[in-house]
Amino acid sequence: MEGDAQLVQLCLRGDGLAWEELLRRHTRRVFNLCYRFTGNRSEAEDLSQDVFLRVYRTLASYRAEYGGFATWLTSLTRNLLVDHYRRTRRDRVTDSLDDSLPKLEEKHSPERAPDKLALASELSAQVQTALGRLSPDLREAVILRDLQGLEYSEIRQVLGIPEGTVKSRINRGRIELARCLGEMGLRPE
Amino acid sequence: MAQNCAQIEERLSDYLEGTLEGEERRDFESHLGGCRPCALLVAQVASVLKGVHALKPLEVPHGLVSRILGATTAPKPKRKPLTGRFAWLEPFWKPRLAMGAAMVLATLLIVMQLATPAKIKKLSVLNPVDVYRHADRQAHLLYARSAKFVSDLRVVYEIQSRLRPESAPAPGQRDTHPQTPQQKSQDHDHSENGNTPMLALITPGCGEQGWE
Numbered sequence: 144m145e146g147d148a149q150l151v152q153l154c155l156r157g158d159g160l161a162w163e164e165l166l167r168r169h170t171r172r173v174f175n176l177c178y179r180f181t182g183n184r185s186e187a188e189d190l191s192q193d194v195f196l197r198v199y200r201t202l203a204s205y206r207a208e209y210g211g212f213a214t215w216l217t218s219l220t221r222n223l224l225v226d227h228y229r230r231t232r233r234d235r236v237t238d239s240l241d242d243s244l245p246k247l248e249e250k251h252s253p254e255r256a257p258d259k260l261a262l263a264s265e266l267s268a269q270v271q272t273a274l275g276r277l278s279p280d281l282r283e284a285v286i287l288r289d290l291q292g293l294e295y296s297e298i299r300q301v302l303g304i305p306e307g308t309v310k311s312r313i314n315r316g317r318i319e320l321a322r323c324l325g326e327m328g329l330r331p332e
Numbered sequence: 333m334a335q336n337c338a339q340i341e342e343r344l345s346d347y348l349e350g351t352l353e354g355e356e357r358r359d360f361e362s363h364l365g366g367c368r369p370c371a372l373l374v375a376q377v378a379s380v381l382k383g384v385h386a387l388k389p390l391e392v393p394h395g396l397v398s399r400i401l402g403a404t405t406a407p408k409p410k411r412k413p414l415t416g417r418f419a420w421l422e423p424f425w426k427p428r429l430a431m432g433a434a435m436v437l438a439t440l441l442i443v444m445q446l447a448t449p450a451k452i453k454k455l456s457v458l459n460p461v462d463v464y465r466h467a468d469r470q471a472h473l474l475y476a477r478s479a480k481f482v483s484d485l486r487v488v489y490e491i492q493s494r495l496r497p498e499s500a501p502a503p504g505q506r507d508t509h510p511q512t513p514q515q516k517s518q519d520h521d522h523s524e525n526g527n528t529p530m531l532a533l534i535t536p537g538c539g540e541q542g543w544e
Contacts, residue, residue, distance in 0.1 A: 159405050162401075162404070162405060163397075163401060166397050166400055166401065167397060170392050170396060170397050170400070171389055171390075171391070171392045172389070174390065174392050174393070174396065175389045175390055178390060184393070188393055188396055191396060191400075192396070192399060192400050192403065195400045195404065196400070196403055196404060199404040263386075263387070263388075266383050266387065267387055270380075270383070270384055270387065289381060289384045289385060290384065290387065290389075310345065310346075311342075313345060314341075314342065314344055314345040317344070317345060317377050317380070317381065318341060318344065318373065318377060320380055320384075321373070321376040321377040321379075321380045322376075324376075324380055325376055329379075329380070329383075
């Protein structure tokens with residue numbers, strides 16, 4: 144199986160299958176990043192499409208020597224999210240997320256106990272609500288670290304800030320997230 | 333070294349991620365043992381992180397990948413060629429040629445706007461002799477207006493330059509320069525009032541600056 148850098152080279156030569164493979168590998172992550180940041184499913188879909196349209200147009204600007212394709216893609220996604228946030232700031236009602244709750248698996252699967260599924264769904268919804276209450280810089284730091292699993296060095300590249308600032312934002316974001324969830328009734332186990 | 337609550341908050345992520353070691357870790361845990369709010373905060377953050385890390389990523393909405401593929405790799409629809417009466421335009425129906433033609437047309441319209449009378453009641457007005465005469469007249473009018481403007485500026489400048497030496501005489505020069513009786517009376521008036529309304533209009537601030 145080719146790496147991302149090789150797929151990019153094939154895409155630049157016009158290989159449609161390579162582009163499709165690249166999409167299949169990264170769409171889920173981009174969609175999750177957009178959804179966790181905006182809290183709105185349809186906005187996240189539109190933004191994900193915009194991200195890949197931009198990737199398609201600017202693929203030639205990707206340089207493997209500057210970092211992994213996933214980091215470049217995350218950086219591009221983050222920039223679009225920032226633009227979107229600035230454009231919609233005036234229209235936003237910060238405390239309500241009206242088309243926001245994720246539709247997780249709704250059908251019961253025989254392998255999982257229904258209560259665990261319900262708990263996971265409820266926690267996801269509560270985390271999303273709490274994330275919506277964080278300021279954008281803390282929110283993106285927590286999403287990138289704790290939901291996307293990026294390393295500090297990758298987050299530093301994506302956000303373009305020093306690693307110390309990255310750690311500070313993640314720390315403050317986590318504390319704020321815990322406080323918000325505590326106010327919503329989530330207690331430590 | 334004992335740590336306070338603010339320091340505990342700062343190092344909380346390092347503690348949970350296991351990057352605090354040795355004495356720092358002992359001090360941290362020692363504080364937690366004696367401070368209930370900090371202990372509660374650490375437990376809360378640890379629990380939240382455990383839950384968050386266990387969350388599975390959401391599934392991609394159905395059809396999103398297909399839509400993106402459709403938007404990026406689908407062939408662009410070809411324009412239908414012109415037929416019928418406009419078929420002769422087909423070789424010229426290209427963006428570059430259309431742009432050039434539009435610019436030529438815009439230039440012609442601007443030149444006609446300047447070179448022809450404002451109201452064109454009939455097409456006979458557009459004969460070359462009349463167009464030339466009109467354009468010539470417009471050019472002469474423009475020249476005359478510009479010359480008058482420059483001449484007016486000169487007059488204003490000369491007035492200002494003659495008034496300025498009178499409005500702000502140097503302290504040592506007031507007694508030495510011979511003044512006509514008119515100039516003396518003007519000085520007297522100005523020194524009393526501090527300003528002259530008419531001069532103030534032409535040279536703003538001259539009444540405030542040099543009279544004292």
